[in-house]
Amino acid sequence: MNRAPLPPNPDPVLNQPITPELVRKHGLLPEEYELVRRHLGGEPTLTELGIFSVMWSEHCSYKNTRPLLKGFPTEKVGATEAFGRVLVKAGEENAGIIDIGDGWAIAFKIESHNHPSAVEPFEGAATGVGGIIRDIFTMGARPVLLTNSLRFGELDSPATKRLLRGVVAGISHYGNCVGVPTVGGDVYFDRSYEGNPLVNALCLGTLRHDQIRRGKATGLGNPVYYVGAATGRDGLGGAAFASKELSAESASDRPAVQKGDPFMEKLLIEACLEMMAVPGLVVGIQDMGAAGLTCSTCETASRGGSGIEIELDRVPQREEGMNSYEIMLSESQERMLVIVQKGREREIEEVFAKWDLHAAHVGTVTDTGRMLVRQHGVVVADIPASALTDDAPVYQRESRRPAYLDETSRWTPEGSGLADLDLAGAAAALPRLLSHPTIASKRWIYRQYDHMVQHGTVVLPGSDAGVVRLRLGSAEKFIAISNDCNGRYCYLNPRRGATIAMVECLRNLVCAGATPLAMTDNLNFGNPYKPEAFYQLKECVAGLAEACRFFDVPVVGGNVSLYNESPEGAIDPTPTVSVVGFIEEEAHITRQFAREAGERLVLLGGAPSELGGSQFLGLIHGMKTGDAPGVDLGAEGRLQGFLLGQIRVGRVRAAHDLSEGGLMVALSEMLFGPERLGAAVDLSGLPAPRLDALLFGESQGRVLVSVSPAELPAFIAAAGAARVPADDIGRVSAADALTVKTALGPLEWSVPGLRTAWDTSIERAMKRPGLG
Amino acid sequence: MKIAVLQFPGSNCDLDAFHLFATGLGLPTRFVWHKETRLGEADLVVVPGGFSYGDYLRCGAIARFSPVMGAVRDHAEKGGVILGICNGFQILCEAGLLPGALIRNSSLEFRCVTCDLAVEDAGPAFNTRSLGRRIRLPIAHGEGNYRIDAAGRESLETNHQVLLRYVDNPNGSQGSIAGVRNEEGNVFGMMPHPDRAFERFHPSRDGIAVARAVLSLRFPEILKMSA
Numbered sequence: 001m002n003r004a005p006l007p008p009n010p011d012p013v014l015n016q017p018i019t020p021e022l023v024r025k026h027g028l029l030p031e032e033y034e035l036v037r038r039h040l041g042g043e044p045t046l047t048e049l050g051i052f053s054v055m056w057s058e059h060c061s062y063k064n065t066r067p068l069l070k071g072f073p074t075e076k077v078g079a080t081e082a083f084g085r086v087l088v089k090a091g092e093e094n095a096g097i098i099d100i101g102d103g104w105a106i107a108f109k110i111e112s113h114n115h116p117s118a119v120e121p122f123e124g125a126a127t128g129v130g131g132i133i134r135d136i137f138t139m140g141a142r143p144v145l146l147t148n149s150l151r152f153g154e155l156d157s158p159a160t161k162r163l164l165r166g167v168v169a170g171i172s173h174y175g176n177c178v179g180v181p182t183v184g185g186d187v188y189f190d191r192s193y194e195g196n197p198l199v200n201a202l203c204l205g206t207l208r209h210d211q212i213r214r215g216k217a218t219g220l221g222n223p224v225y226y227v228g229a230a231t232g233r234d235g236l237g238g239a240a241f242a243s244k245e246l247s248a249e250s251a252s253d254r255p256a257v258q259k260g261d262p263f264m265e266k267l268l269i270e271a272c273l274e275m276m277a278v279p280g281l282v283v284g285i286q287d288m289g290a291a292g293l294t295c296s297t298c299e300t301a302s303r304g305g306s307g308i309e310i311e312l313d314r315v316p317q318r319e320e321g322m323n324s325y326e327i328m329l330s331e332s333q334e335r336m337l338v339i340v341q342k343g344r345e346r347e348i349e350e351v352f353a354k355w356d357l358h359a360a361h362v363g364t365v366t367d368t369g370r371m372l373v374r375q376h377g378v379v380v381a382d383i384p385a386s387a388l389t390d391d392a393p394v395y396q397r398e399s400r401r402p403a404y405l406d407e408t409s410r411w412t413p414e415g416s417g418l419a420d421l422d423l424a425g426a427a428a429a430l431p432r433l434l435s436h437p438t439i440a441s442k443r444w445i446y447r448q449y450d451h452m453v454q455h456g457t458v459v460l461p462g463s464d465a466g467v468v469r470l471r472l473g474s475a476e477k478f479i480a481i482s483n484d485c486n487g488r489y490c491y492l493n494p495r496r497g498a499t500i501a502m503v504e505c506l507r508n509l510v511c512a513g514a515t516p517l518a519m520t521d522n523l524n525f526g527n528p529y530k531p532e533a534f535y536q537l538k539e540c541v542a543g544l545a546e547a548c549r550f551f552d553v554p555v556v557g558g559n560v561s562l563y564n565e566s567p568e569g570a571i572d573p574t575p576t577v578s579v580v581g582f583i584e585e586e587a588h589i590t591r592q593f594a595r596e597a598g599e600r601l602v603l604l605g606g607a608p609s610e611l612g613g614s615q616f617l618g619l620i621h622g623m624k625t626g627d628a629p630g631v632d633l634g635a636e637g638r639l640q641g642f643l644l645g646q647i648r649v650g651r652v653r654a655a656h657d658l659s660e661g662g663l664m665v666a667l668s669e670m671l672f673g674p675e676r677l678g679a680a681v682d683l684s685g686l687p688a689p690r691l692d693a694l695l696f697g698e699s700q701g702r703v704l705v706s707v708s709p710a711e712l713p714a715f716i717a718a719a720g721a722a723r724v725p726a727d728d729i730g731r732v733s734a735a736d737a738l739t740v741k742t743a744l745g746p747l748e749w750s751v752p753g754l755r756t757a758w759d760t761s762i763e764r765a766m767k768r769p770g771l772g
Numbered sequence: 773m774k775i776a777v778l779q780f781p782g783s784n785c786d787l788d789a790f791h792l793f794a795t796g797l798g799l800p801t802r803f804v805w806h807k808e809t810r811l812g813e814a815d816l817v818v819v820p821g822g823f824s825y826g827d828y829l830r831c832g833a834i835a836r837f838s839p840v841m842g843a844v845r846d847h848a849e850k851g852g853v854i855l856g857i858c859n860g861f862q863i864l865c866e867a868g869l870l871p872g873a874l875i876r877n878s879s880l881e882f883r884c885v886t887c888d889l890a891v892e893d894a895g896p897a898f899n900t901r902s903l904g905r906r907i908r909l910p911i912a913h914g915e916g917n918y919r920i921d922a923a924g925r926e927s928l929e930t931n932h933q934v935l936l937r938y939v940d941n942p943n944g945s946q947g948s949i950a951g952v953r954n955e956e957g958n959v960f961g962m963m964p965h966p967d968r969a970f971e972r973f974h975p976s977r978d979g980i981a982v983a984r985a986v987l988s989l990r991f992p993e994i995l996k997m998s999a
Contacts, residue, residue, distance in 0.1 A: 172882045176912070177823040179784025263782050263826025354807075355781065448882045450912045452965075453821075455788045458973040469973065471791075586973070771879055 003370075006045055006379050011323055014046050014380065022046075026053035032393055039387035047324045047373070047380040051388065054291035054329060055298065058562050061392035064528040065560045068538055071545045072555040076518065083582070084517060086554055093215055094135040094286065096556025097207070098518045100582060104472045105212070106479070107141040108204035110149070110522045110578050112561035117199040120257040121166025125199050126174040127260040130333050132203040133178060134287035137269050138336065140213035140276050141205025144454060145468050146175050148185040148201045149483045149522065149576040153194030155437045155765045160189070163197050164445075165766065170260075171201070172448040177262035178269070182449035183457050184466030186483045186576075189437045192491070195566030200522040200559075200576050204481065206470050213276055215286035217300035217308050217339045217365045222283055224297075224308060224363035227352055228268045229334040230318035231293070234258050236329050264334040264357075271355040272336060281347055283365075284339040294328045294388075296337040297363075298371045301385035304339075308385070310363030312375040324373060324380035339365060399538050400531035408492050411625045413611050413690065418621065421692045423745050429620055429696060430749060431757040433661045434668060436619055440761035441672070463592045464657055465512035467583065478583035480514035486660065487572030489628035492613045494536045494573055496628045498543030500700055501577045503636050504659060506551055510640045511655040511703060513588035513647045514581025519548060521558040521577050526570030528562050536573040537562075544575055550633045553579060590647050592656035593673025594706045597734035599653050601667070601679060602715065605639055605702035606725040607686035608662050609693050615660045616696035629700045635724075636701045642722040643703060651711045651718075658702035664695045666704050668738065668754050678751050681730030682741040691744060706732055773991055775801040776814035778844070778860075780835050785821030788967035789857060793818070796970035796980050806838040816853045816987060817844060819860030821912075821965065831874060831915045832863035841867055854959045855986050858913055861951070861961035870954055870961045871928060872920035878944025882914040886975040887964060888939040889950055894932050895957045897989035907978035909964035911942060911950075916963040918945035918952075931955055936962055960986050 009015045016022075023033045026049055036044055036052045044052065058064055072090065079085040079099070087105055088097035095109035113128025129146060136143050148171060153160040175182045180203065217224070234257075276282050284304065286296045293315070301308040312327050322330075338359075340348050345361060352359035366372070371388070373381040384391075413420075421429065433439055446461035458478065459467035465482040484505040490497030506516045521544060526533035548555060564571045583589060594601075611617055612626020646652050654673075658666045663683075671677050688694035707715045712728065719726035738754065740747040775793040779786050786803065793816075794801040804811055811817060824835035835841070841863075848854055848869055856864040864870040877883060889907050893899040920928065925946065928934055935951035943963075951962025966979030987994050 169881075172914075176882055176884075176914075177782070177784075177826065179822060261826070263823060263828070266784065266823070267781055447885050450882070450884045452884060452910050452912060452968050453784055453788065455791060455968050455971065455974070469971075589973075768880075 003041055003382050005042055006382060009045065009378055009380065014323055014325060016046060018043055018046070018049055022049065026050065027057060028053055032056060035393060039384060039391065045380060047328055048383060050325045050329050051294045051381055051383065054294055055388040056392050058560065059290050060295060062560055063393050064395050064397055064562065065523070066394050067396055068541045071541060073545065073548050074554050076554045077552050086556060087209065087212060090555050090557045094138050097139060097212060098556055100477060102475060103209050104206060105209055106204055106206055106580065107136050107139040108202065108520055108580060109135050109557040110200050110202040110520045110576065111135065111559040112522050112524060113199045113201065114197065114524065114561050114564055116257040117167055117197055118195065121163045122170040123257055123259050125167040125170030127258045127333055128199050128201045129171055129174040130260045130262065130265050131289045132201045133180060133265060134289060134336070136203045136205040137272055138213065138215065138285050138287045139205070139207065140211040141207040142273060143180045143203050143205045143269065144456065144470060145204045145481065146180050146182045146202065147466065147481055147483055147578065148182065149198065149485065150185065150187045151193040151198035151487065151574060152189050154191055155189050155762070160194065161766060167197065167199055168445050168448055174260055174262045176450040178266045179453050181451050181453045181457055183451050183468055184461050184481060184483065187442055187445060188487065190487065190572065192487065192572040194568060196564050196571050198524050198571070198574060202520065202578050204580065206472060211276065213282060213285050215300050216284040216304040217306050218304040219283055219342065219365055220367050222342045222365040223340050223345055223361050224310060224365060225338040225340055225348060226315055226360045226362045227336050227338055227357060229261060229264050229332055230316040230358060231327055231330045231332045231335070232318045233322065233326055233330060234332055236326060258331050258333050260333050267355045267357055268334055268336065271352055271357055275348055275351045278347060280341055281344055282338060283341055286337050288335040288337060290331065292329065292331050292335070298385045298388040300337060300339065301371055302389040307366035307368035307370045308363055309366055309372040312373060314360050314362045316358040316360050324375040328373065397528050397534040398531040399535040401535055402532040408625045409627045411612065420690045423747060426691060426695055427747055427749065429616065430664050430668065431754055433615060433619060433665055433696065434754055434758040435761040436615060437762050437765065438615060439661045439665055441759045442762065443759065444762040444766055458589060459512065459591060464508040465514065467512055467589050478586055478589065480509050480512040480581040480583055481578065482508035483576060483578045484508065485574050485576045487574040488624060489613050490536070490540055490574065491572040491624065492626065493628035494539035495543035496631055498540035498575045499547045499631050500628060501575060502544055502547035503631060503700065504657065505577045505579045506553070507640060507657045507703065509579055509581035510644050511590060511592065511657050513590040514583045515644065516551060516553050516579050516581045518556045519553050519577060519579045520556060521575055523558070523560045524564050524571065524574040524576060525562050526565050533570055540573050540575040544577065547633070551637070588647050590652055590655050592670060593654055594670045594677050594732045595653050595675065597677060597732055598709060599706035599732040600709055600712045600728055601681060601730050601732065602705050602707060603702065603727045603729050604643065604705060604719065604724055607688055607694055608658065608697040608699035608702060609689065610697050610699045611693045614662065614696060614698045616662065616692060629698050631700050638722055639701055639703065639724050642719060642724045646715060646718060651707055651715050652705050653708060654706040656704050658704060660698065662696040662698050668758065670704060670706065671738065671751050672755050672758060676736060678733040678735040678737045679730060680733050680739045683729060684741050684743045686727060688743065691742060773799050773815050773987060774813050775799050775816050775818060776804045776811050777801060777818045777820055778806065778840060779803050780806045780824035780838060782824045782826055783820050783822035785858065785965070785967055789818045789820040792967040792970050792979055792983055797983055804840060806840045809839050809843055811843045811847055815990060816855060817847055819854065819856040819863050821858030821860060824859055824863060831859060832866035835863045836867040845869065848959050851958050853986060853989055856961035857965060857967060858963055861963055862915065864959060864961045869959050870952055871924050872918055872952060874915050875917045875919055876915050877917050883942050884912040885942060886910045887942060889936040889964060890939055891936060892932065892934045894935045894953055898935050898953065898960065898985045902985040902988060902995055903981050907981065908976040909966060909978055910968045910975060911964050913963055916943040916945065918949045920946060928952060935960060936964065958989065
């Protein structure tokens with residue numbers, strides 16, 4: 001492994017001695033620096049130190065999470081020859097790939113851009129979208145949809161409004177221009193995200209099995225090409241930046257935030273897909289995302305079991321006088337590394353000339369196992385590629401159950417003497433809950449996203465799951481996608497909260513008529529060096545893994561974002577989950593909106609009875625406490641299986657999952673569709689020790705469905721046979737009132753009034769005076 | 773009937789337009805790359821939506837200089853039919869083939885919603901007979917706010933050049949104008965997307981009616997064909 005000492009560099013900046021202070025500034029521990037010296041057999045150059053620092057950051061190396069992530073299932077046990085095989089597993093490549101039959105597959109993945117978005121919301125969010133799109137088309141897939149998971153502080157502060165406006169505008173700017181529809185997402189507003197918003201972006205693409213590409217550098221002597229945008233000084237060391245806590249000084253880290261160019265990305269997508277369609281031309285391809293040129297060269301070499309040599313003078317540069325440190329660590333956007341079959345250089349150059357893009361021959365595949373970098377004829381880095389990837393340090397961090405859990409998990413409404421609602425309180429609570437931005441319509445957000453380009457969006461944003469028609473050659477298939485994670489539950493019970501995120505996501509898909517296929521997750525947590533934060537992370541991963549195994553939904557990829565802490569403390573643990581489901585027939589596609597007067601409303605899963613962790617408790621009583629709602633995986637499985645079966649035989653007119661705000665919020669939302677409808681229900685016969693928990697509690701495993709009166713007896717009988725509790729609670733009406741009979745007496749709301757509270761809440765908060 | 777769909781760098785509704793004509797109407801449709809100087813045989817030239825050249829300057833301001841635009845101009849001068857959708861409308865305005873200009877939405881935000889549109893009687897092809905009084909089409913743009921000077925506006929209205937008006941103006945357009953034609957009646961432009969309203973699951977199938985209305989200028993028989 002040892003190498004001869006590198007020659008002195010004529011540039012005095014690059015030649016400076018590596019001091020302990022310099023090592024610390026690069027985020028490396030003294031013992032990690034020792035490891036660097038051992039890998040190199042001597043002192044690193046400044047460029048090498050920079051390279052190790054980004055490759056060994058949490059963002060690139062998963063050094064604190066790798067052992068945990070091994071607990072996720074990565075294969076689908078029940079996959080068949082026709083469907084569901086995992087073709088590229090999590091962690092192997094830039095994104096996982098799963099078979100959807102007939103020779104077609106989908107690639108999808110979610111990734112965070114939290115820290116950049118906290119500092120510079122517009123560019124941070126925009127480049128988050130750009131980065132995840134590159135992860136998908138580098139696999140050979142055409143990007144066909146985007147979703148995002150966003151978390152902000154409460155929407156009453158000017159700072160949060162600025163962040164929301166900036167993030168939404170950034171996603172809109174990038175996604176709309178690049179021409180990939182943003183078909184769904186989830187957004188929560190909670191104090192814990194104040195100053196540390198979460199921006200997780202997902203992209204999904206389609207490809208034929210024979211189009212799958214790998215990020216591998218193989219074939220001695222094959223040329224290495226750099227394609228796309230020129231390199232500048234933007235985003236210097238962004239991966240290392242993302243692996244630090246945010247502080248008051250973070251704003252001065254602006255150069256660590258990249259600037260995106262969606263037009264360049266659009267050209268890059270088209271040029272790369274055109275190039276990859278030429279048989280045998282491309283040997284390997286990888287995007288330059290976090291850690292840019294550094295990451296793409298050492299990862300492709302490491303995966304290929306080869307080596308790579310690059311010449312920085314040939315790298316297209318948009319600034320004068322950049323040194324090797326800057327070029328290697330730049331995170332300029334919209335760049336890719338391509339390994340081409342030797343002798344076919346002209347073919348790739350022609351494709352990129354057509355699109356007026358750079359295609360620079362910057363290096364060669366070797367068999368040395370090393371990443372060798374030259375600038376101005378001088379070797380500036382010479383590192384074993386595997387030292388940067390497979391041999392990065394791995395830690396098992398200390399874990400300690402946070403003390404607050406003792407108090408919150410023991411809390412009960414009875415024990416704390418919390419008074420139950422009376423009728424007037426219940427009447428007032430519903431519009432308040434509906435207008436809380438977490439529950440309210442996200443129309444203000446998604447109308448800024450082009451959610452219809454590529455003309456395949458079937459279920460538009462605003463229902464339980466987005467549904468998209470995939471055009472696959474001359475055939476077509478339908479898929480559904482849903483994101484979920486209630487951080488409040490994960491704060492109160494990390495393991496169960498994560499399980500809930502997963503089962504709720506699955507329930508959303510089933511409500512849309514889809515069979516869950518595979519999952520991608522984004523683990524957003526605090527500083528892993530704090531044992532309490534690591535406990536949350538460890539427990540959440542276990543909770544997710546358990547649900548994945550139970551439902552046979554493999555993890556095909558994901559992302560970890562740690563250090564999500566602002567001076568006010570850590571965020572609620574937020575393991576965002578996104579699951580893709582497959583819809584067998586177009587006729588099975590189901591929405592959450594009641595369709596006509598006379599339909600019967602049936603509550604599946606039994607009367608809600610828990611208050612812990614609910615939005616109601618937070619909003620009406622100002623409390624974030626109690627245990628997360630219980631989860632019974634067996635009951636959940638029976639419910640989902642039954643519902644999907646009933647959808648497939650055509651008995652279900654609409655289905656809506658109960659989540660934040662419980663039964664009354666779900667019932668109201670079912671009436672907010674294109675038709676103007678009301679409902680009359682009777683809950684007085686349901687077992688309910690407390691009215692508040694019945695109306696607004698968030699017990700899991702509940703779905704509200706509407707069925708035609710003629711189908712009702714068969715539906716109820718089938719539920720009985722499937723051992724799924726089913727209560728016929730009332731009917732959809734043509735009146736514009738929602739009436740509810742309770743054990744305490746009747747409640748009545750005006751549906752247009754509720755709709756206005758729900759529909760305009762975010763819009764009112766974000767209104768800019770004088771603009772139409 | 774042969775359809776040519778232009779492709780600029782940054783076009784992103786090119787496939788949508790292609791499928792409106794090829795799949796929705798079953799007509800022979802092909803793409804023409806912006807570096808071409810000839811259109812080939814085309815009864816209708818479609819300038820699709822997207823962000824040509826990124827639209828960082830002014831929407832359509834660079835695309836109008838593309839090599840293919842010379843051929844488009846010749847096509848228009850010879851009376852050939854042209855339809856610009858969204859960014860295509862912006863490009864045709866920038867190229868001077870349609871009157872007026874499109875500026876930033878009055879909300880300063882991008883808007884993706886489905887709009888009710890009032891159909892105007894704008895000549896022999898595009899009118900309430902061919903389309904009915906109301907249609908529904910999606911919009912998706914950040915710069916769809918139609919502007920024209922007073923004299924231009926007056927001649928637009930007198931010559932019945934307005935094709936469509938928003939029922940509920942989403943972008944601040946003057947006179948709620950959503951689409952216009954040229955004085956000669958062979959060049960059509962609109963911000964709404966007929967190319968997102970032709971599949972069974974789309975918010976409407978009025979895109980097919982719009983495509984037929986435009987084609988009926990040269991092929992009146994198309995209005996009699998079944999869907």
